[in-house]
Amino acid sequence: MSTNLLRPELGDFSSIVCFKAVVVGVEEALGEKAAAIALLAAGRLRGKNLAKELQLSASNAPLDQLAALLNKALGKDGTRLCLVDNILEVDGTYQVFCRETVCSAGEPQGSNRNLSFTLGAVQGALEEITQKRLRGKQIASVLRGSDHDVIEFGVL
Template identity: 45%
Template sequence: MPLDIKRDQLGQFSSIDAFRAVVEGMSETLGEKATGVALVAAGRLRGKKLADELGLKGATQNLEDATQQITKVLGAEGSRLCIIDKIEITDDVVKVYTSETLCAVGGNGNTPPRCTFTLGIVWGIMTELLQKKLKGSHTESILHGGAYDVFEFTQI
């Protein structure tokens, strides 16, 4: 049983600088590819748990309601991981448009987009919401001139 340790003075959240230091340390130790795999996997696990907590597993409510719930838990009222601007679902592709992603802060246009942890969380949520096995990728980046960080999912 996990301990329920509270941070009375510091609260629930940490800084972006601390997160970036964790990612950089992992990359230095494990390499970029292994770090990316680990962060996506950690994000997917967290996303699945969040979807379960929100009652989104195979959700029957409309997409707008689900988007509002996800935005609340990931946005300014929640973990502050990112803002979910919109979710579009067509027959074979799910696109999630995000902004102010934790992973993009402090990045530059010289590197490929790597919102691995954020991608993973959104991937885990969408997998549970749609009850489909999905393949995810980061297709557009604010760091490369895009209006959003776009995560795209296809059914496998």
């Protein structure tokens, strides 16, 4: 085992089942809206730190390059939070196309669950990279018929 692992025997990853139990438990303790705010803030901090770790702060790298870098860091070769397929700039907003998000995992079709931690992580990374304050909202969901979870970020 690598000495860089946070846990020498179990490694750096835990199950989606446990993560989802944290989300549901926080929702039950704080209520749905307060939990969403807390999870988004936690994700945002994670995303900012990730961008710093990748030395992307204030880089304003091309969006296709950012999508590939975020996919590597957050996808199957990274933390496995989600797959980032594409980032587009549309009418002054950023649209991020994700699949297999941890927030949507295991949810039944038609569920009203939205991205929280995942949205925050992507937002934090984009904010750190672009040096712009963003507001994000989910505009499409794999749980409600889309082939991607799509997050749209407007500049504040």
